[in-house]
Amino acid sequence: KAGVTQTPRYLIKTRGQQVTLSCSPISGHRSVSWYQQTPGQGLQFLFEYFSETQRNKGNFPGRFSGRQFSNSRSEMNVSTLELGDSALYLCASSSYPGPQFFGPGTRLTVL
Amino acid sequence: GNSVTQMEGPVTLSEEAFLTINCTYTATGYPSLFWYVQYPGEGLQLLLKATKADDKGSNKGFEATYRKETTSFHLEKGSVQVSDSAVYFCEMKTSYDKVIFGPGTSLSVIP
Numbered sequence: 001k002a003g004v005t006q007t008p009r010y011l012i013k014t015r016g017q018q019v020t021l022s023c024s025p026i027s028g029h030r031s032v033s034w035y036q037q038t039p040g041q042g043l044q045f046l047f048e049y050f051s052e053t054q055r056n057k058g059n060f061p062g063r064f065s066g067r068q069f070s071n072s073r074s075e076m077n078v079s080t081l082e083l084g085d086s087a088l089y090l091c092a093s094s095s096y097p098g099p100q101f102f103g104p105g106t107r108l109t110v111l
Numbered sequence: 112g113n114s115v116t117q118m119e120g121p122v123t124l125s126e127e128a129f130l131t132i133n134c135t136y137t138a139t140g141y142p143s144l145f146w147y148v149q150y151p152g153e154g155l156q157l158l159l160k161a162t163k164a165d166d167k168g169s170n171k172g173f174e175a176t177y178r179k180e181t182t183s184f185h186l187e188k189g190s191v192q193v194s195d196s197a198v199y200f201c202e203m204k205t206s207y208d209k210v211i212f213g214p215g216t217s218l219s220v221i222p
Contacts, residue, residue: 004154033210042214043155043200056209090154096208097162099145102154 004103006091012109018079021106025072025093032074034066037088049074086110113138117201117213124191124220132186132216134201144177144184145202191220
């Protein structure tokens, strides 16, 4: 089985721009979660989608949004980028009740 | 509420030393517990898991036992190698499918 893939792997944007990150889960996995990882804050949960519905949401402002398509692929969008949004964004897929399988992440740098 | 507490480190050990990374949790119900490892520049990988009390997860020489009486899931390895240098995350998945990660413990193993 192919693993979780994330595109792009690296991204450089400037403040005020918006960005869309993509995640393709492992085939058959219907749950996709997104995390932000920074040296200062560690691993923080953004949101989880299951069967195209947002099931859980972390404590992030409304600038962070996501969606899931019928094939379980997911996208995450960040609007009006701030310097503090620079981070590694990780996507993970799972099939209940198993563990999560993580992608390699997208490294976002905001200048 | 639900939470995961994990020894933060950084931890520095000599090769062949014994490793313990503490993880304790607070949860209602009966959560599943996981340890993930993140090597430099990569996403998280599942290391081991335990889904009920007294279960022992093991992989690559690492072990952790789900102790309900002490609400703990400490990670141990009898003899660490330089290649074990990474960040280790304890994770809890509650009965309601809510996922909570510990802050991560950075391990450096020196020859």
